[in-house]
Amino acid sequence: MLDVAKQAVQAAKAAGADYADGRVVIDDEESITVRNQEMEGIDRSTSQGLGIRVLVNGYWGFAATARQEPEEIERTAKLAVEIARAAARLPMDPVVLSEVEPVTGTWHSPMQVDPFNVPLEEKVAMLMEATRRMQTIDGLSFGEGGIDLFRRRTFLATSEGTELEQTTVQSGAGIEATALGDGEMQRRSFPNSFRGHVSAAGWEHILRLRLIEESERIATEAVGLLSAEECPSETTTLVLDSGQVELQIHESIGHPVELDRVLGMEEAYAGSSFVRPEDRGTLRYGSPLVSITADASLPGGLGSFGWDDEGVPAQRVPIIVDGVFQNFISSRETASVLGQTSSGAMRADGWSHYPLIRMTNISIEPREGSLADIIGDTKEGVFLSTNTSWSIDDHRVNFQFGCEIAWRIKDGHLTTMYRNPNYTGITTEFWGSCDAVGGREDWTLWGTPNCGKGQPDQVARVGHGASPARFRNVQVGVRG
């Protein structure tokens, strides 16, 4: 397949490209969903194709095809060049790529047991048993379980001499309990919402999740939420579990520090960013406890790789250090605008899409103590767990998140359980109010497998390491 990528580069150069990269991607996926011990869906998919990206006189062009015959490669390469030449009808400063050393290599994400080789019967049996146990809880309406497996093989060649082969295998699973009654619908999920916990690992990751062992607990909580009090509307101290801190990082830090957004490239769709290039080294983004790092080399992260889709090696980049903003995540094009080299964040959603700046593994650095320690150290407040919804404005300033469950914290103890909790805030004020970040013992490298961006729409799987954290003076319980 690397030969196909190299042929594409040669064809693009022959057609007039100044720079070209060819990327063959083979995606395989398997998904199983069980509900109340009945099969909701079991499917596999495979997709293979070639994407060719070119620079002609400083303008980008991109064309992709599912077929790989020599004539089709040549036709697609010519089309990419034609697209780049058409872009030149509107003048702009020509694209300049920051330097990167050409490299040849292979990379494979770590894995002990190939999940695609595990018998389907074993996967189905796990979900059947988890949902059976959930159904033993009186009042439960639906017990669901799902397994999702992803394998991506990428073959990249560039006109600068880079030749790479990479294979990433990602595995995830989760369970969800739903209770209905009196105009209410309450859910509890484990280990996280929206299909659980996905990691760049094999079947061993799914076995470690212990879905069956946790099924009755979440079913009991879902039923209990039906009769719980509504989360009160108030301004109070907020403690978040690491799963919710994950999404808080994703929306209010990860996206705003994407340099393409900052430069206006996403303005018309998902929006831009309140962060500006001149904020590096000066913007007080959070309290001194808040240090954020983008690290594409973390084992197990959905944003981990050997090299990005421009052939830039995986890097560890400090984003926020002790509360002060330091660096963006970038591409070769955008980094050159700031006179820098790329942070290595360009990834495409399969073969048919143009690479975009995507989060790698953007994580909060752990500090000290467990979730129990943080709650024990809180006199008054609420603890929210497990995301249900998210929303943030087009500059990533005003946000609102909903969670599945909350408890009142009173004198260091969880007391009353609340349903329908949510909270809202302003990004820098919120992170500035952070006065506790948990330690390594409760730090989890979560996966966000559904990050949307770009036109045409692209979905990326990205990672976030997060500890539980505490925030002061937060508005919770927003009502319609």
Add this chain to the structure above:
Amino acid sequence: MPGLIGTDEVRRVADAALNLPGADGVEVLFMHEWGGLTRFASSSIHQSTHSEDTGIRVRVVTEGRVGVAASNDFSPEGARRAAESALEMANVVAPDPMFPGLAPPAPTPDHEAFDDATAATTPEQRADGVAEVIGQCPEGFTAAGAFETLGSEVALANTEGQFCYAPTSQASVTTVVTGSEGGSGFAEVFAKATSAFDPAAIGKRAADKAVASRTPRDLDAGRYTVVLEPSAVSTLVGFLAWVGFGGRYLIEGRSCFSGKEGEQVAAPTVTIYDDASAEGTLGIPFDFEGTPRARVDLIADGVFRDAVYDLRTGKQAGKGTTGHALPPPNPEGPFPLNLFMEPGEASLEEMIASVDRGVLVTRFHYTNVVHPVESTITGMTRDGTFLIEHGEIAHPVKNFRFTQSIVEALKGTEMIGSDTELASEFFFSASRVPALKVSSFNFSGRSDH
């Protein structure tokens, strides 16, 4: 440029899957899409793409057990491999007692929705269209957005003898014009053909809004009378489809309309229906099980009538399918993809003139569900939000966060616009909707721009 593959070749490839030994039933869903998207920002073309892909999705049934496999290898060998993989999966699962069978043979309506010129639009033509959009920006303003042209074919064949096929084309222009002093404006258009719209008009609309929205002022959050332009209304209608109009959600008690059939759920002037064959939408005449799509009246004169169904949920409800299945496997159930809200008689100007104090909203951004059974959603305003005082636009205001029940908003509908637009929502397909005046809308917070 790519072109239509056509029914003969689709049948040839599908037959390799349909003739699978050991299966009681096989269904092959075929999709072919090609097109280009010219993306611009800061008034320059920065990302411009073209792609072509074919997909086959094979559903195999054996003794009531169902498996699905998909591939983009569009060849008889690829189709056969997908069918064998689906059969392998079907063989390991328990029988589905509610499996309704595959769609029986049924004619689908004639469908003329493919424009050769649109499907064959060149990068140069899209670039010229983008130039027309950008050309409308006044000094100090720039445009961002996308001009997309697509051709596609969808076909479905099954072992019951059903075969249906629909070629379509689609063109769209979306743009956000921004400038100094916080001005921001938005406009979009969707159509079957590029000849149906003028890119310059889209650019001018966004540019005029951007100029008008310069220097937005703070306005306290709270409840206001609102005039929602069609793009904002499409968010309400799109999310209502998600939390309310799916047959599975209705049957299971998860819909905001569960148990409310025949009840008044909106103002008597509100009528919402789904109709893929009506003028003014971008639909195909059959669903992804091969059933002809029926018009479904969802809310008529403010009364909730019914949801949409696929074969499975139609059987559960004892009503039959309405032709609204999504591609298998589909745990979410059926969904309406071609929504309409009936227009009223008011112009946008008349709505604004009728408001003593309220807010005009151009569009919403990044909306999500807060409480599905109460149809409560949250999101932000964007690209043109204005205070209305004494029947006139007073000045632009900074963006609000809203947290609002859709059903409550529709109950408070006081005026409906006479013109409709096919307007998109971030997560959903486009709906054809008018502007609305709503008596009370909850802005629960605000941003800094």
